[in-house]
Amino acid sequence: MAGISSKNKAVVLVAAFAIFLLSMEIMVMHAESAVSCGTVISDMTPCVGYLTSGKGKPAPNCCGGVKKLAGLATTTPTRRAVCGCLKQAYSQVPNVNSAAVSGLPGACGVNLPFKISLQTNCNTIN
Numbered sequence: 001m002a003g004i005s006s007k008n009k010a011v012v013l014v015a016a017f018a019i020f021l022l023s024m025e026i027m028v029m030h031a032e033s034a035v036s037c038g039t040v041i042s043d044m045t046p047c048v049g050y051l052t053s054g055k056g057k058p059a060p061n062c063c064g065g066v067k068k069l070a071g072l073a074t075t076t077p078t079r080r081a082v083c084g085c086l087k088q089a090y091s092q093v094p095n096v097n098s099a100a101v102s103g104l105p106g107a108c109g110v111n112l113p114f115k116i117s118l119q120t121n122c123n124t125i126n
Helices: 006-032 039-055 058-072 076-091 098-107
Strands: none
Touching: 039 058, 039 076, 039 098, 058 076, 058 098
16 A cells, blocks of 8 residues: 555555445345255155144154254244245145144244245245
8 A cells, every 4th residue: 555645544444344344244144044945845854744644743853854944044034035945845745735834833832933834925024
């Protein structure tokens, strides 16, 4: 920074620092919403039997997956991402029992801040 006054150097450094902080905030916001559908599908695969039959209780490893997803869905972006992945996954399961799908969190003793349904508008979830 040769040839620049110390006042201008300070302005440049403050501006650079502000840009750095802004970029870090954007990276954190992106990381918060980074829930892959692969993770969601992997966690929910043990639930397929329960979701198609709607009978009995979900398997312990199914409820473990539901609890894991509930733990991931702590921000609006992650809740929306989990919702979208669940809708996508359930739409691929033939003969899925919609009552079992919507009742799955309760059957596992988990409180999700949104309803699981193929009709849920994930963009309205906060």
